[in-house]
Amino acid sequence: MTALAQPLLKTHVETGDLEGVLEGNDLACYYAIPFAAPPVGDLRWKAPQPAKPWTGVLKAMKTAKWPPQPEKSYVNYDMMDEDCLYLSVVTPAKKVSEALPVMVFIHGGGFRTEHYGGELWQSLARRGVVTVSVAYRAGALGYLAHADLAKENPEGHSGNYGMLDLIFALQWVQRNIQNFGGDPAKVTIFGESAGAMSCNILCASPLAKGLFRACISESGAFMSPLSLIDQTTAQMLGYLFMNQLQKKSIDELRQMDAKSLTGNDVNFQGSAPIIDGYVMTAPLYDLYQKGEYNDVPVLIMHNSDEGAVEFDSVSEEMYNQQLSSLPGHWGDSLKVLYPGRTDEERLYSLRDVVRDLSFGWPAYAWATLQKKTGKSPVYVAYLAQKSDTTVYAKGNRRGAAHADDIIYLKGAFDNKGDKYPQEKKVGELMQQYWVNFAKTGGNPNGNGLPNWPLFDEQKPTVMQFNNGASLIDVPNKERISLIDRFCQYIRDLRAGKATQ
Numbered sequence: 001m002t003a004l005a006q007p008l009l010k011t012h013v014e015t016g017d018l019e020g021v022l023e024g025n026d027l028a029c030y031y032a033i034p035f036a037a038p039p040v041g042d043l044r045w046k047a048p049q050p051a052k053p054w055t056g057v058l059k060a061m062k063t064a065k066w067p068p069q070p071e072k073s074y075v076n077y078d079m080m081d082e083d084c085l086y087l088s089v090v091t092p093a094k095k096v097s098e099a100l101p102v103m104v105f106i107h108g109g110g111f112r113t114e115h116y117g118g119e120l121w122q123s124l125a126r127r128g129v130v131t132v133s134v135a136y137r138a139g140a141l142g143y144l145a146h147a148d149l150a151k152e153n154p155e156g157h158s159g160n161y162g163m164l165d166l167i168f169a170l171q172w173v174q175r176n177i178q179n180f181g182g183d184p185a186k187v188t189i190f191g192e193s194a195g196a197m198s199c200n201i202l203c204a205s206p207l208a209k210g211l212f213r214a215c216i217s218e219s220g221a222f223m224s225p226l227s228l229i230d231q232t233t234a235q236m237l238g239y240l241f242m243n244q245l246q247k248k249s250i251d252e253l254r255q256m257d258a259k260s261l262t263g264n265d266v267n268f269q270g271s272a273p274i275i276d277g278y279v280m281t282a283p284l285y286d287l288y289q290k291g292e293y294n295d296v297p298v299l300i301m302h303n304s305d306e307g308a309v310e311f312d313s314v315s316e317e318m319y320n321q322q323l324s325s326l327p328g329h330w331g332d333s334l335k336v337l338y339p340g341r342t343d344e345e346r347l348y349s350l351r352d353v354v355r356d357l358s359f360g361w362p363a364y365a366w367a368t369l370q371k372k373t374g375k376s377p378v379y380v381a382y383l384a385q386k387s388d389t390t391v392y393a394k395g396n397r398r399g400a401a402h403a404d405d406i407i408y409l410k411g412a413f414d415n416k417g418d419k420y421p422q423e424k425k426v427g428e429l430m431q432q433y434w435v436n437f438a439k440t441g442g443n444p445n446g447n448g449l450p451n452w453p454l455f456d457e458q459k460p461t462v463m464q465f466n467n468g469a470s471l472i473d474v475p476n477k478e479r480i481s482l483i484d485r486f487c488q489y490i491r492d493l494r495a496g497k498a499t500q
Helices: 139-143 147-152 161-180 194-204 231-244 250-255 258-262 284-290 316-324 330-337 343-373 405-409 421-440 477-494
Strands: 010-013 016-019 021-023 027-034 057-059 086-091 100-106 130-134 182-192 214-218 298-303 378-383 462-465 469-472
Touching: 010 161, 086 161, 100 161, 100 194, 100 421, 130 161, 139 161, 139 258, 147 231, 147 250, 161 182, 161 194, 182 194, 182 421, 194 214, 194 284, 214 421, 284 343, 298 343, 298 421, 316 330, 316 343, 330 477, 343 378, 343 477, 378 421, 405 421, 421 462, 421 469
Parallel strands: 016 057, 100 130, 100 182, 182 214, 214 298, 298 378, 378 462
Antiparallel strands: 010 016, 021 027, 027 086, 086 130, 462 469
16 A cells, blocks of 8 residues: 655745645645745835845745734734745645646735735645735835835836735746646636735736736725825825824835834825836726736626625714715715615615625626626626624624635635535535636636626626525626716716716
């Protein structure tokens, strides 16, 4: 009787030899591999630089520290370090020659918080792919722009360091993933929330062309006209931030400790990707209208109760305040489709405004524009499974809240079928569809799965995950259409041609 071959527990990358950890006899996990030099000292607010080689064997057996960010109940400053540009690799491969598909995950956190080590995706790796999870700079360390930083840069722009980290990591994957049994020609990026927005930006960035062949977005697209920041505005926010910190130069800012730039008392208003003419050449909506993007297959999903992480109760005053803040007649128009006659109605309506404005409409815009101007397959999904298990949600829920998709994809219900039969079913379906999409380079379908057609907004082609998987029309279409008209109004307003 011969022993089963083990996965690749030792390998080599461009900077040295590595050793990982065996998990469950079938996976090799490399928890922290430096893909760039530590972005500290003079490298703070610079594009990522190559990692330095090491001697001996680097034992990649525990996750790196969190990027500096505000403290929360589950993360304190002792767990953070500005030396944060690491990634993980989980592989089922037993030989470097296996050429398995690769799935690269980008975590969420509003471009201000969270950590690559939250989930390394062993559940997906066990279905025959190599998974990678990537860290990036966040908050002021990731997105501070300033005219003096632009002067330092030969290309004349500043900010977007967090996005440049992601591109640098994808380039590292291209050069090194073969040593983990992965195929650099078969990379799928996937992300959740701000990570999904990052995926959308990467799909539109000329700097990311050719670094991946497919993309999965979970609750995020960078299509909204409401929060766009151009280079001039971003540099003005950087100037205000410097004044707020009572510093006179970038050199003085570089001498500050990271906590003073990212901690709980810090009020930096520019934590978001910037239209800088380099990473992002124009608003993504405009680029997709013109067909100027990396045309790869996409799978785009959002959740049915995204806003459950925002509100657990809504007073009449709060309801009116939120909707009255919209310009012109738009507040009154939204009140018709998002009514607020009772406490419960107000709660669900405001949650649904969050869902449709921040997630549903951006997903719809991405899918419909790519369907119109692109040639690659577009698939659309809607996670509506209700469960008593959640990541962040507050109070009673009618479905899946923001970030709950992670629970299903990471296999949290796989061994809990007795207690959570419907959740287990949804989790297994989602995992297999996602892996099929990565393996084929753009088709989630496979044996034993309900057929998932290409997106057509005139037909029931949206895959709803709720007690299984079934096809529905575009969810919440009347409301999404109203949001679509509102976003067009905002774009017209920015262009100086809006009327009420």
